[in-house]
Amino acid sequence: MSTETKPEAELKKRVEGVAETLRNQFTFLRRDRLAFAGVVIVAAFVFLGLLGPALAPHDPIEHTVRDDTGSMLRLSEPTGAAPFGTTAYGKDVLSQFLAGAQPTFIVGLFGGIGTGALGFLVGLVSGYYGGWVDEVLMRLTDLTFSLPFTPMALLLLTFVTPSVWLMTGIIVAFLWKMPARVVRSEVLSVRERTFVKSARASGASDLRTMLYHVAPNVLPIGFLYTAYGIAWAIAAQASLAFLGFGDPTVTSWGRMLRQVFESGNMRVAWWWVLPPALGIAAITTSVFLIGRAYEEVINPEIQTEQ
Amino acid sequence: MSEFQRFLAKRLAISILLTLVAVSVIFVVLRLLPGSPFESLVTAGNLSQQQITEIRAMYGLDQPMWRQYLSYLQSILLFQFGYSILRSQPVWGVLAPRLVNTLILLVPALVTTAVLSSLLGMYVGWNRGSKLEKLSIIATTFLRSTPVFITGILFVIIFAYNLELVPAFGMRSISASPEGYVETFASLDFLHHYILPFTVSVLYYSGDFLLLARNGVVEKRGSEFLKLHRAKGLSEMQQLARAGRNSMLPILTYFALRLGMIFQGLILLEVVFGWPGIGRELVLAIQQQDYPLVQAAVFIMALAVIVANLVADVLYAYFDPTVSTSGGGAA
Numbered sequence: 001m002s003t004e005t006k007p008e009a010e011l012k013k014r015v016e017g018v019a020e021t022l023r024n025q026f027t028f029l030r031r032d033r034l035a036f037a038g039v040v041i042v043a044a045f046v047f048l049g050l051l052g053p054a055l056a057p058h059d060p061i062e063h064t065v066r067d068d069t070g071s072m073l074r075l076s077e078p079t080g081a082a083p084f085g086t087t088a089y090g091k092d093v094l095s096q097f098l099a100g101a102q103p104t105f106i107v108g109l110f111g112g113i114g115t116g117a118l119g120f121l122v123g124l125v126s127g128y129y130g131g132w133v134d135e136v137l138m139r140l141t142d143l144t145f146s147l148p149f150t151p152m153a154l155l156l157l158t159f160v161t162p163s164v165w166l167m168t169g170i171i172v173a174f175l176w177k178m179p180a181r182v183v184r185s186e187v188l189s190v191r192e193r194t195f196v197k198s199a200r201a202s203g204a205s206d207l208r209t210m211l212y213h214v215a216p217n218v219l220p221i222g223f224l225y226t227a228y229g230i231a232w233a234i235a236a237q238a239s240l241a242f243l244g245f246g247d248p249t250v251t252s253w254g255r256m257l258r259q260v261f262e263s264g265n266m267r268v269a270w271w272w273v274l275p276p277a278l279g280i281a282a283i284t285t286s287v288f289l290i291g292r293a294y295e296e297v298i299n300p301e302i303q304t305e306q
Numbered sequence: 307m308s309e310f311q312r313f314l315a316k317r318l319a320i321s322i323l324l325t326l327v328a329v330s331v332i333f334v335v336l337r338l339l340p341g342s343p344f345e346s347l348v349t350a351g352n353l354s355q356q357q358i359t360e361i362r363a364m365y366g367l368d369q370p371m372w373r374q375y376l377s378y379l380q381s382i383l384l385f386q387f388g389y390s391i392l393r394s395q396p397v398w399g400v401l402a403p404r405l406v407n408t409l410i411l412l413v414p415a416l417v418t419t420a421v422l423s424s425l426l427g428m429y430v431g432w433n434r435g436s437k438l439e440k441l442s443i444i445a446t447t448f449l450r451s452t453p454v455f456i457t458g459i460l461f462v463i464i465f466a467y468n469l470e471l472v473p474a475f476g477m478r479s480i481s482a483s484p485e486g487y488v489e490t491f492a493s494l495d496f497l498h499h500y501i502l503p504f505t506v507s508v509l510y511y512s513g514d515f516l517l518l519a520r521n522g523v524v525e526k527r528g529s530e531f532l533k534l535h536r537a538k539g540l541s542e543m544q545q546l547a548r549a550g551r552n553s554m555l556p557i558l559t560y561f562a563l564r565l566g567m568i569f570q571g572l573i574l575l576e577v578v579f580g581w582p583g584i585g586r587e588l589v590l591a592i593q594q595q596d597y598p599l600v601q602a603a604v605f606i607m608a609l610a611v612i613v614a615n616l617v618a619d620v621l622y623a624y625f626d627p628t629v630s631t632s633g634g635g636a637a
Contacts, residue, residue, distance in 0.1 A: 034440075034443075034444065139320065139323075139324075142320065142324055142615070143324055143327055143328070145611065145615060146324045146325075146328050146608055146611050146612045146615065147328055147331060147608060148567070148604065148607040148608055148611055150573050150574075150585075151573070151588055151603065151604045151607055152331075152335070152604070154588070154589065154592050155332075155335050155336070155592065155600065155604065156335065158592050158593075158595070159335075231451055235451070235452075235453040238453050238455075238456075239453050239455060239574050242453075242455050242574065242577075243573070243574065243577060243589055244593075257455070257456070257459065261459070261578070266459065266462065266463060266467070267463075267467045267474075270463065273459060273463065277456045277459055277460060280452065280453060280456055281448065281452040281456050281457075284451040284452055284453070285447055285448045285451050285452060287451070288447045288450075288451040289444070289447055292443070292447060292517075
């Protein structure tokens with residue numbers, strides 16, 4: 001009854017509520033086999049992203065694979081010495097694949113989280129406060145929508161030496177608009193609900209109402225778009241690297257594909273193409289499969305049907 | 307209707323403002339960042355100091371920044387893109403054929419995929435839980451989330467290199483040298499080169515249309531108006547047609563948006579297939595630091611997006627009675 005315990009109890013209830021939602025979502029994931037397969041692939045990718053470079057048998061750039069006579073093995077098919085074959089420059093494809101997972105992972109993770117977080121905040125503030133705040137922020141998103149991503153990113157990367165973190169920054173700067181718009185429209189509908197109005201009426205400040213009453217209700221869609229953001233970031237990074245605008249000092253999957261494409265060996269060296277190509281395809285597809293499964297849960301209009 | 311006109315005027319004003327800002331951003335990025343195509347010429351020692359000054363004056367690079375900006379603004383908004391530095395011919399002369407090449411690849415692809423995938427999406431949405439639904443969702447999820455150059459590479463390896471059904475690169479055979487658009491595009495050789503990039507773009511864009519149509523129909527399935535139609539004794543297909551028609555709006559607006567992103571979206575596709583379109587030209591121009599060409603290409607891409615956004619918004623406001631602020635008009 002005392003006023004001191006009340007916030008704590010409130011907080012506990014809220015934490016339990018969140019835990020409950022999480023549990024439900026995990027149960028759901030187990031039921032949807034596609035999404036579950038996606039989770040397994042994502043887990044494998046995270047593992048590669050963290051430990052890939054350590055697992056690589058050779059240095060992806062320095063080491064040159066040689067045969068018994070000591071001459072460089074160029075474009076060798078998969079053999080015992082190089083299980084995934086070698087590149088046109090005599091490098092071990094397996095090592096490049098393992099090491100290349102890391103930059104892909106870093107840009108994907110931080111690009112996705114940055115996109116989700118920035119977009120969520122903008123959408124939340126914009127939708128909650130409305131008025132001129134909303135107008136300014138939405139025109140800003142319109143602006144980023146009208147600046148075409150790939151050409152602008154290429155322009156910037158021409159003049160600035162690309163690094164993994166710069167790529168992450170550019171990707172976030174262009175992608176936050178997606179979650180921002182969706183979160184905003186969610187906030188607009190949540191804002192009108194009775195419990196939000198009653199919170200305001202009982203004297204809660206704007207900030208408190210926004211963070212404690214509105215934000216939790218749009219959090220699922222924020223998470224969903226963070227997941228999508230990760231897939232977009234991975235795709236964007238791979239695309240830029242493929243066009244030759246990636247970090248030149250780092251082996252990434254996109255860069256591997258660029259090298260095989262540039263060197264004109266796509267016709268023969270399938271072992272060089274497939275690992276990075278399938279790696280990128282698998283991870284982006286998995287993220288979207290998981291996201292789609294969530295979307296079915298979050299979108300009540302689809303959910304009510306069976 | 308005056309409400310709608312006011313909305314239109316506001317939306318139009320915003321689009322114009324956005325165009326100005328986008329154009330200015332392009333200017334800032336291009337002029338304020340280091341590096342100039344003349345530097346490479348100068349360091350190569352091919353030009354005398356006088357020649358350099360002359361060329362700089364010719365391109366207006368000796369003017370103060372604000373004056374450059376104004377003349378840039380004036381010319382770009384009038385579609386006067388100037389001369390390509392490296393190709394020494396008018397930018398528009400370089401870009402126009404590329405633009406046509408891009409459009410001829412992508413507009414038919416987009417229309418095809420919008421029609422086919424939406425129909426398929428409505429069908430699988432109606433037959434919820436079927437094998438076909440699962441399969442089409444996996445397939446389109448894969449196709450739309452995988453970067454398009456990877457799908458392109460895989461298709462090239464399978465259909466061009468291994469099955470040797472179609473050529474892997476370019477828009478026509480090296481020996482072919484057609485004159486004029488008709489001769490270029492109305493030939494078997496062109497068609498032969500066309501199939502693979504066309505198929506890949508159809509597949510790449512299929513996912514969003516399919517999911518939009520499916521979700522639309524799934525949402526409508528339980529709704530009251532369909533119960534009425536069922537009670538009236540309409541067949542399954544007739545009911546689906548009505549549910550489908552009512553899910554057309556998001557598909558329509560999405561189509562408009564996609565049309566705007568068409569140039570930038572498939573830069574990668576054009577690079578993989580060696581398709582001489584505007585996206586590939588932009589990548590080449592950036593590599594050669596050909597400013598006028600770069601700014602024109604980026605401007606066209608940005609303008610396409612702005613116009614498409616405008617069209618999509620207006621379409622939505624015009625067709626969806628629930629968006630209109632005039633109130634009263636029930637559906």
